Amino acid sequence: MVEKISWYEEFVDFNYKPKESDVICLFRLEPSKGMNLKEVIGRIASESSCGTWVTLSKLPSRINKLKAYAFWNKGKFLKVAYPLELFEEASINSFLSGPAGNIFGMKAVNKLKLMDASFPIKFLKGFKGPNYGKDAIKKIFRRKRGPITAVVPKPKLGFSAREHAEIAYKIWIGGIDCIKDDENLSNQKFNRFADRVRLISKFREKAEKVTGNVKEAFINVTAQNLEEMEKRIKLIHNYGFNYFMLDVVISGFTAVGTASELAHDFNMAIHGHRAMHAMFTRHDHGMSMLMLAKIMRILGIDQLHIGTVIGKLEGKKEEVLATKELITKEEVAEIPFLRLEQKWGKIKPMLPVASGGLHPGILPELFKLYGTTDIVIQVGGGTQGHPLGAEAGAKAVIQAIEAYHQGIELEEYSKTHKELRIALEKFGKVHPV
Numbered sequence: 001m002v003e004k005i006s007w008y009e010e011f012v013d014f015n016y017k018p019k020e021s022d023v024i025c026l027f028r029l030e031p032s033k034g035m036n037l038k039e040v041i042g043r044i045a046s047e048s049s050c051g052t053w054v055t056l057s058k059l060p061s062r063i064n065k066l067k068a069y070a071f072w073n074k075g076k077f078l079k080v081a082y083p084l085e086l087f088e089e090a091s092i093n094s095f096l097s098g099p100a101g102n103i104f105g106m107k108a109v110n111k112l113k114l115m116d117a118s119f120p121i122k123f124l125k126g127f128k129g130p131n132y133g134k135d136a137i138k139k140i141f142r143r144k145r146g147p148i149t150a151v152v153p154k155p156k157l158g159f160s161a162r163e164h165a166e167i168a169y170k171i172w173i174g175g176i177d178c179i180k181d182d183e184n185l186s187n188q189k190f191n192r193f194a195d196r197v198r199l200i201s202k203f204r205e206k207a208e209k210v211t212g213n214v215k216e217a218f219i220n221v222t223a224q225n226l227e228e229m230e231k232r233i234k235l236i237h238n239y240g241f242n243y244f245m246l247d248v249v250i251s252g253f254t255a256v257g258t259a260s261e262l263a264h265d266f267n268m269a270i271h272g273h274r275a276m277h278a279m280f281t282r283h284d285h286g287m288s289m290l291m292l293a294k295i296m297r298i299l300g301i302d303q304l305h306i307g308t309v310i311g312k313l314e315g316k317k318e319e320v321l322a323t324k325e326l327i328t329k330e331e332v333a334e335i336p337f338l339r340l341e342q343k344w345g346k347i348k349p350m351l352p353v354a355s356g357g358l359h360p361g362i363l364p365e366l367f368k369l370y371g372t373t374d375i376v377i378q379v380g381g382g383t384q385g386h387p388l389g390a391e392a393g394a395k396a397v398i399q400a401i402e403a404y405h406q407g408i409e410l411e412e413y414s415k416t417h418k419e420l421r422i423a424l425e426k427f428g429k430v431h432p433v
């Protein structure tokens with residue numbers, strides 16, 4: 001009798017009832033030409049857990065306890081249950097190397113997207129999560145509600161450290177809470193990291209004295225190795241800042257885990273920039289932004305860019321709002337084909353960051369979507385594009401927030417607020433693309 005060559009079907013069981021302790025993954029998939037859905041489903045569950053393409057001469061006695069089961073399929077959507085002991089405790093990387101690993105390169109699969117993964121509390125218990133999260137508003141800024149406001153000195157690159165700090169000062173005295181490095185500013189020759197930290201600190205002291213308000217900075221510690229990243233975090237800490245910023249995708253999940261350990265050690269908050277995410281979160285192959293945001297909350301990022309819906313960067317309303325709920329609530333229900341249910345246990349809620357093409361003219365639209373209590377907004381070009389300069393641009397942003405909080409239309413409020421009026425004359429209500 002010819003021995004059968006494959007055993008993928010052993011990883012499909014539509015009668016399987018997931019255990020409390022299982023990790024459940026939701027995939028969206030399209031089989032390659034010539035492959036039917038059933039053939040592909042077994043491959044996905046097998047290759048992302050403990051199987052392989054061919055029957056083997058010897059199997060470990062525990063193999064059946066480690067098999068993942070594809071147990072639900074509706075159209076292009078598939079759920080796979082993974083026994084928790086497949087994954088190393090307190091390691092997202094261990095998880096990702098399976099359900100976010102080789103299966104995305106299988107010839108049998110034409111398109112595959114990891115939409116979400118629901119983790120049992122037993123797994124989440126291994127992680128500290130965000131150090132501040134939503135509490136930053138009251139613990140760092142000593143305010144009851146948001147938004148926390150931030151501005152990136154623009155253009156992205158080109159200012160010297162001193163020029164950068166001087167612009168920061170203008171933005172701070174215009175009323176903005178935080179200055180943010182751009183995602184591609186690190187330690188360039190024309191703006192050395194150590195000079196920037198020192199000078200921003202100097203101007204921050206001045207701005208706090210002049211305004212009487214807390215002023216913060218999200219300075220980018222993204223570096224080529226963990227040792228250098230740690231050195232940069234320590235320097236920022238030594239200058240008394242409560243935040244640092246990290247490009248979380250470019251740095252990688254191990255760096256995010258290390259940065260989070262340091263943030264807890266130094267009692268700091270991490271601003272997570274998601275540059276590079278769109279290489280795999282857009283369209284139908286890769287991992288959803290919702291899944292990436294869940295990973296960042298587990299790993300301990302305090303606030304994360306998740307999109308604006310109305311700005312210049314891609315992000316559909318349904319997914320942005322489902323992601324915002326996922327990172328700000330204690331638990332969320334399933335949204336069919338988009339999000340699985342998730343209880344968070346002791347993992348603190350994060351703050352969503354809305355950024356990208358924002359300006360005073362469209363802030364009310366953003367707040368209608370997001371609310372203003374738990375949110376960080378970043379308005380870069382929309383501040384420094386103001387005809388009267390950065391300080392006036394900052395004032396126009398603050399005036400737009402005040403108008404929204406008082407329930408007054410921007411046009412009405414701009415009659416008595418010059419900076420807002422001039423901003424509206426230039427930007428109108430344009431949705432930049």
Ligand code: CAP
Nearest residue numbers: 152305307313355356357378379380381
């Ligand atoms: C926004 C920004 C941010 C984007 C990132 C930029 O500047 O600084 O990096 O918001 O996108 O470089 O484009 P503006 P996302 O305020 O001048 O648009 O927030 O979607 O991750």
Ligand code: MG
Nearest residue numbers: 152182183184
């Ligand atoms: Mg940027």
